[in-house]
Amino acid sequence: MDKAYEKQHDEKWQKFWDEKRLGVPEVAHALHPQPLKETFALLMPPPNVTGVLHQGHALMLALEDTLTRWNRMCGLETLYLPGTDHASIAVQMQVVKHLASKGIDHRSLGREGFLKECWSWINDYRPRIYGQVRSIGTNCDWERVKFTMDPELNKGVTHAFVELHKRGLIYRAEKLVNWSPVGQTVLSDLEVIFKEQKGHIWHLRYPLVDDPKKFLIVATTRPETMLGDVAVAVHPDDERYKALIGKKIRLPIIDREIPVIADTFVDPAFGSGAVKITPAHDFNDFEVGERHSLARPNIFTPDAKIVPNLAGKAAGWAGLDRFVAREKVVEEFKNLGLLERIEDHVNRIGTSERWGEVVEPYLSHQWFLKMDTMAKRAAEAVSTKRIEIVPHEFHNQFMRWMENIHDWCISRQLWWGQQIPAYHCRKTGKTVVSETPPASSQDHDWVQDPDVLDTWFSSGLWPLTTLGWPNVKAEDLKKFYPTSVLETGFDILFFWVARMVMMCMEFVDEVPFKKVYMHPMVRDEHGQKMSKSKGNVIDPLEIMNDFGADTLRLTLNALCVQGRDLKLSNERLDFYRAFINKIWNATRFALMKSEGSIDRSWMKRPAKPTHLHDRWILARLDEAARDLSKAWGEFRMQEAVDTLYHFIWSDFCDWYLECAKATREESDNTVKFVLGEILKMMHPLCPHATEELWHGMPGIKFEESLLVQKFPEGLGFPDSEALAEFKFFQDIVGQIRTLKAESKVAPSKAIRIWIKDAGPLSKKVIESTRDTLISMARLGDLSWGDAPAGSASTRLPVTAVEAGKSIEIVVPVSELKDLAEECDRLRKELASVEKLATSQASKLDNKNFVDRAPPEVIDKEKIKLEEYRDKAAKLSSTLKELEAQVKG
């Protein structure tokens, strides 16, 4: 066996699992020794088909694969379905850029030609992301892998669109939308990122038509839109302006007359109390325009430049950029003496998620999906716990969003993506929505709508289309829907999770998943977001190359707590690599003398071991297995790792194996049995290392994968007697070790001890563990009663097995090096025990406490007091004797 584990076996086992088809639910299930009827299904959130694995993916895969393997080992028929997303905008941008680098304008290729380029680009990159997903050790079903643009998934998307249209939920309308002037496409509300920006409010004077020497002052952050003003609104009750309502003002520059109207949306306290109304370029104004039946002149081209044919002086501004036009408007007002003042102002400004430029409210024809009824149903599923969101904080966020939802704009002015199945007739202008083109399309009367669907439309159908929908009789759909868990990052709670809930429930009237687990954001060790520009990126591919996949998986799991960002660092990775190494070496030790053995008797749980430490480690195994399953069942990923860490490192290695060194032959089967169970428990986290170690266990054949072994379950009643007795054993060993360390006796010095005051139970435990006690505490000998007369001694009180009692370990002074040191140690301990006894006594003196606390609590406190007093008395008398000795 190698001296340490790095990553030398990763690829070997990945190949092994694939060749044995262990990711295929049916295959793995058939191999399980105790298969259950239940299923566990988890759909991988599909990474972008041309993406590169980043730390967020790594976390997602590490958690999902851990949960999947655990469920599989527990005997459930388990589906973990991988796939990729066609990422409409992202891929189109990449291909456009790629073509540009070759000097090709993508538009010159035409739609068909461009799509051909997209497909070839994807076919080049798809294997890369799949390889990276595989390299972390994901045990998913590659035979069921899906891409959101696979023909059968496209069919599902088209069917969904047509069906939703039939139900009146999809409609086409001219509305004000979020427009990206750079991307030249509409964006959904979610794709707009609001950023705080320092800007100004310009107070502009609009001259009254009746009396051009008088003005109405409007306040605006976007002076350029005054070119599209159709009215000025004031609050109907605003005394300052009441008289002006119904009058007209004359717009400077374009020299047009517009009315002053009254609308309650105006806040008289803000700005000047008068608001210019530009229905085509502001969401509020649009609504005001609707209410007052105002025209909505558009002043921008799709790339946010001034349109031609504006009235007045603005006629010559055609083609001017919106921000240049802003300055020009202000300058013009200044020249006309109509600029009242400029005020500093911080406002939140919408920018496009993808390109970063300021988004323009823009009037255009788009396809929308009605949200209200779908959202109501989704909210109900969550509020009634048919879907449980973990961590719970996201529950409220989800509900809030569902309550304030607007219709979803699903069309995009792009080429790469699912083209909308709507056909417009050139002759009649009629539009038909249909899964197949109208028959007469051959004669070119019909033309398909050029827009594609928002990528998230197909993602929203992922739980359905991957399992065979719209064929409602599909095997997978019947078997695995609803899926068990959706695991993903909270950044796509609304983008994706909410849409899946709404769309899936609309079509099959059943939730798509029973639980949603949202993992935290991965950050660097200082809590900073990882970014290339900051240079703090920890690349998962590099980590796997340096440390191996298991270390990365284990570390990500170990740092994953709810409600806090995950801070990853090389230090942590080193730490968890050491943990894997610890298990590696424990196995090396356990198998030291079994090389070549094919004796499989260790696989059976030892029935009734004689040694206390053997009984104890089995009892602890049960506890650990129970804690572990509970932790994973509640998505407490860190707690699961902590449970294993403590059990394996402290209990198994530091205590159990050390004890077993004294009872090697008799403990051998227990050592191997527990080790085997440890490998099973660690397997979901560290599949490669554990699979390698498993195959080193005596008698395990090459084809036997750890992946389909039965996961340990905590037995109903752990051996509480063994737990309590071993605690007593540990206390004795601890006391002697402390004595040696504190009073400067070499740990290796085998001192003699006597034990007195032991009750029958305590005595029995000590007798039965005599050999291990001597070996663990490094004793010369252990006798009962007092040290021989004439030799002074120090005494260590230890809590006895019997409640409220303590025993005394007697160590003759001759065994000690420095009596003064020992006196100090005793004084310190006495002081602390006395303090405990005092506070305990006052607690029990409190009448309120004794009267009102439950009796079992009082009993517990009384036993404690007895024990403290007992120990204090013993310490005090020992100290007196020793002090006399020092003086004498």
Place this chain on the structure above:
RNA sequence: GCUCGCUUAGCUCAGUUGGUUAGAGCGCUUCGUUGACAUCGAAGAGGUCACUAGUUCGAAUCUAGUAGCGAGUACCA
């Protein structure tokens, strides 16, 4: 503005229905190779659980408020 989190040892964090002396790892101090592991073992020091008030026999834990940090979200022109 609103909503929701977070604040525990020098550092990173656990602490799941209120009840042992508030835990772990790292770091620090002292010591140590009995058959795996120095990526190791033993012992030790270190905390008025952000602050204030309340509920309770009893609060890190429950309630209210304050401060600092963070996230989500809104139509303030």
